[in-house]
Amino acid sequence: MSEKLMVKGTEAIGESAIRAGCRHYFGYPITPQSELTEYMARRLPKIGGVFLQAESEVAVVNMLYGVSCVGKRVMTSTSSPGFSLMQEGISYMACAELPAVFVNVMRGGPGLGDIQPAQGDYFQATKGGGHGDYRMIVLAPSTLQEAVDLTYISFDIAEKYRNPVLILADGMIGQMMEPVEFPEFVDVEKLKEPDWILNGADGRDPRRITSFDIDPHNLEKIILHLMEKYRKAEENEKRWEDFMVDDAEYLFVAYGTMARILKTVVKLARKEGIKVGLIRPITLWPFPYERIEEMAERVGFILAVEMSTGQMVEDVRLAVKGKTEVLFYGRPGGVIPSPFEVLEVLKKYVKKVRV
Amino acid sequence: MKNAEKLKTVVFLKRPESLTDKEFTYCPGCHHGIVHRLVAEVIDELKIRERTILVAPVGCSVFAYEFFNVDGTVAPHGRAPAVATGMKRARPDLVVFTYQGDGDLAAIGTSEIIHAANRGERITVIFINNAVYGMTGGQMAPTTLIGMKTTTSPYGRDEKRDGYPIHIPEMLKEFKGVAFLARTTVSDPVEVIRTKNAIKKAFLAQINDLGLGLVEVLSACPTGWGMDPVEATRWVKEVFSKEYKTGVFVDKVK
Amino acid sequence: MERSVIVAGFGGQGVMFLGQVLSLAAMFEGKHVTWLPSYGPEMRGGTANCTVVISDDEVASPVVDKPMDIIVMNIPSLLKFEKIVKEGGYIFMNTSVIDKETQRKDVEVVKVEANKIAEEIGSSKIANMVMLGVYVAKTKVVKPESVFEAIRKKSKKEFIDMNIEAVKKGLEFLRS
Numbered sequence: 001m002s003e004k005l006m007v008k009g010t011e012a013i014g015e016s017a018i019r020a021g022c023r024h025y026f027g028y029p030i031t032p033q034s035e036l037t038e039y040m041a042r043r044l045p046k047i048g049g050v051f052l053q054a055e056s057e058v059a060v061v062n063m064l065y066g067v068s069c070v071g072k073r074v075m076t077s078t079s080s081p082g083f084s085l086m087q088e089g090i091s092y093m094a095c096a097e098l099p100a101v102f103v104n105v106m107r108g109g110p111g112l113g114d115i116q117p118a119q120g121d122y123f124q125a126t127k128g129g130g131h132g133d134y135r136m137i138v139l140a141p142s143t144l145q146e147a148v149d150l151t152y153i154s155f156d157i158a159e160k161y162r163n164p165v166l167i168l169a170d171g172m173i174g175q176m177m178e179p180v181e182f183p184e185f186v187d188v189e190k191l192k193e194p195d196w197i198l199n200g201a202d203g204r205d206p207r208r209i210t211s212f213d214i215d216p217h218n219l220e221k222i223i224l225h226l227m228e229k230y231r232k233a234e235e236n237e238k239r240w241e242d243f244m245v246d247d248a249e250y251l252f253v254a255y256g257t258m259a260r261i262l263k264t265v266v267k268l269a270r271k272e273g274i275k276v277g278l279i280r281p282i283t284l285w286p287f288p289y290e291r292i293e294e295m296a297e298r299v300g301f302i303l304a305v306e307m308s309t310g311q312m313v314e315d316v317r318l319a320v321k322g323k324t325e326v327l328f329y330g331r332p333g334g335v336i337p338s339p340f341e342v343l344e345v346l347k348k349y350v351k352k353v354r355v
Numbered sequence: 356m357k358n359a360e361k362l363k364t365v366v367f368l369k370r371p372e373s374l375t376d377k378e379f380t381y382c383p384g385c386h387h388g389i390v391h392r393l394v395a396e397v398i399d400e401l402k403i404r405e406r407t408i409l410v411a412p413v414g415c416s417v418f419a420y421e422f423f424n425v426d427g428t429v430a431p432h433g434r435a436p437a438v439a440t441g442m443k444r445a446r447p448d449l450v451v452f453t454y455q456g457d458g459d460l461a462a463i464g465t466s467e468i469i470h471a472a473n474r475g476e477r478i479t480v481i482f483i484n485n486a487v488y489g490m491t492g493g494q495m496a497p498t499t500l501i502g503m504k505t506t507t508s509p510y511g512r513d514e515k516r517d518g519y520p521i522h523i524p525e526m527l528k529e530f531k532g533v534a535f536l537a538r539t540t541v542s543d544p545v546e547v548i549r550t551k552n553a554i555k556k557a558f559l560a561q562i563n564d565l566g567l568g569l570v571e572v573l574s575a576c577p578t579g580w581g582m583d584p585v586e587a588t589r590w591v592k593e594v595f596s597k598e599y600k601t602g603v604f605v606d607k608v609k
Numbered sequence: 610m611e612r613s614v615i616v617a618g619f620g621g622q623g624v625m626f627l628g629q630v631l632s633l634a635a636m637f638e639g640k641h642v643t644w645l646p647s648y649g650p651e652m653r654g655g656t657a658n659c660t661v662v663i664s665d666d667e668v669a670s671p672v673v674d675k676p677m678d679i680i681v682m683n684i685p686s687l688l689k690f691e692k693i694v695k696e697g698g699y700i701f702m703n704t705s706v707i708d709k710e711t712q713r714k715d716v717e718v719v720k721v722e723a724n725k726i727a728e729e730i731g732s733s734k735i736a737n738m739v740m741l742g743v744y745v746a747k748t749k750v751v752k753p754e755s756v757f758e759a760i761r762k763k764s765k766k767e768f769i770d771m772n773i774e775a776v777k778k779g780l781e782f783l784r785s
Binding site for chain 3: 004006031032115143171172175176177178179260261262263264265266267336338339340341
């Protein structure tokens with residue numbers, strides 16, 4: 001570990017990707033993540049990397065497809081409307097089993113929306129924003145240090161499962177500054193080239209990377225193979241944080257920026273004698289259903305809080321299986337619920353239960 | 356001497372190494388097969404097979420990767436130049452070519468081809484223009500001639516509704532990133548040889564680090580046009596190539 | 610200890626920079642800190658603000674609805690943020706620009722003619738650093754040495770000395 005540095009979230013993610021051995025970045029400007037694109041534009045040419053500003057997010061995702069085909073670590077970052085444009089390519093990459101890292105710094109939507117922090121892209125991220133049976137592995141940091149750490153391992157995860165990985169952040173993670181420590185540089189020369197890449201049929205049969213099989217029985221086999229991988233990811237990759245849950249009588253579930261704000265609410269509420277805890281899913285897919293189900297058996301209610309009109313709450317309900325009441329509070333459109341605002345909501349529900 | 360000549364003849368007729376043993380599955384009279392063979396011969400002659408990557412499109416030639424004996428992938432519809440850009444930027448030592456139809460390149464993929472050309476990507480583009488969407492059943496393409504009947508222009512292409520035939524090389528020739536640009540046909544033996552020479556130059560534009568190379572080949576689609584193969588080939592020569600003038604538009608390879 | 614401050618002013622008054630220097634100084638002292646900017650169209654000409662939270666423990670929410678302190682550089686910022694200062698908190702006001710009084714009676718108001726002091730050193734552009742000096746002297750949230758170190762790290766070379774001098778003037782201000 002190196003010394004602490006005060007950096008912006010977008011730059012933290014960019015530098016971490018570089019340290020993880022990513023030398024290829026393709027992007028298109030969009031607020032609130034343009035600083036990441038700019039950071040890569042400054043940094044990559046100086047270390048023998050490739051930076052290219054593409055003509056659109058549609059082109060970006062396909063450039064990633066190309067780089068991934070030839071076996072190099074590659075990433076892009078964008079914000080909500082741009083991420084929508086990438087869905088076609090992500091679906092192709094998932095089927096063709098091409099690893100790559102995507103960053104979506106979410107802003108208010110739908111449509112052009114606004115440029116303030118939001119969490120309205122949860123469905124798109126976790127339920128497949130493109131067509132067909134596939135998943136992205138979705139990592140949701142709530143601090144800049146976690147953004148660094150998750151970005152650093154995201155390339156390994158992408159390669160392990162040969163699948164696109166998404167860092168799902170929001171405008172607040174992207175724009176704020178916080179001290180972070182960066183991990184060591186991965187030696188790019190020592191990264192092993194996978195045995196499936198396209199690098200020329202020299203002394204071997206040609207390799208084909210496609211997302212296509214005209215025979216439905218063959219395509220079914222391909223998809224079942226993907227599902228097999230996803231089951232493994234469900235077994236191995238679920239990550240979450242428990243915060244003051246041991247004696248909790250009530251439970252918050254939230255991710256990313258919202259979860260961070262809720263930690264303050266947990267502390268404020270406990271000062272007023274309300275024993276509330278927080279489970280913060282770190283992987284949004286695979287979602288930590290089991291952990292939330294365990295907690296459901298012990299708490300009076302679960303309050304899911306999101307910077308949206310309620311998307312993750314559906315996964316919470318699936319996890320809870322009716323074992324406790326699942327409540328929701330959210331503010332969409334780039335409005336960030338403040339700690340006292342959520343505290344009032346919590347108190348209102350606690351009062352109802354106690355009466 | 357006699358034996359050597361005989362041997363040469365045999366070599367000439369041999370299947371190019373850059374084609375697999377798989378028989379073409381294209382319709383009778385379709386020109387994809389001829390163009391495939393020419394591309395394969397050029398790859399053989401340039402001795403680049405072992406480092407060549409094919410980016411196939413969505414369209415009739417979606418199966419091209421089964422016929423070329425090189426590493427390959429299939430890009431999303433229209434996106435082949437972006438996929439090729441990613442490959443070439445990450446591995447400049449590889450030779451990357453896209454093989455695209457008119458729907459793929461001249462409709463859904465116009466943005467990708469224009470910007471790849473403008474950036475002077477070191478890639479080679481084989482562009483098959485047969486005036487229709489073949490694979491989906493002969494619908495109107497941006498290259499369909501005025502008045503031409505297709506399944507989505509059953510009363511003929513009407514310029515007031517559908518606009519005019521798109522001329523890709525005429526459009527791309529202004530881009531400084533383009534190093535070779537030609538339009539050819541394969542409708543007679545002389546044209547076949549011209550096409551092969553053009554394809555070779557389009558690869559040399561890449562290999563010699565000059566810029567993007569593109570060859571548009573006016574091709575027959577007897578099935579889509581409702582013609583027999585001979586009639587279709589004649590139509591390329593007598594009608595199709597009147598709208599789309601053949602020739603070399605840019606040649607920095609020399 | 611956890612202390613939060615919102616710094617606000619016109620774009621160009623250096624409020625973001627003020628917040629960043631303060632954050633960096635806190636980091637040098639091994640404290641946990643978050644710097645959260647307002648961003649978007651506001652950054653260009655309109656009002657800009659940032660929230661800094663400095664804490665001995667991990668900072669939970671970087672969003673603060675009741676900051677202990679505000680540092681306001683213009684009237685719109687005063688009007689916007691005076692309402693949310695915690696009871697018993699502080700309003701640091703640049704009275705070179707703000708010719709209004711605050712409505713709040715339950716907070717301590719620190720008035721600084723920051724532009725005037727800054728101009729005496731050479732430029733009204735460093736009024737932000739004068740305010741920072743006053744803020745640090747009053748709250749003791751970080752040590753002056755840490756602020757100087759942060760300035761040396763963050764400033765363009767030619768402005769380091771001027772910025773440090775401005776902070777020093779601010780530090781002295783409360784004594785005079």
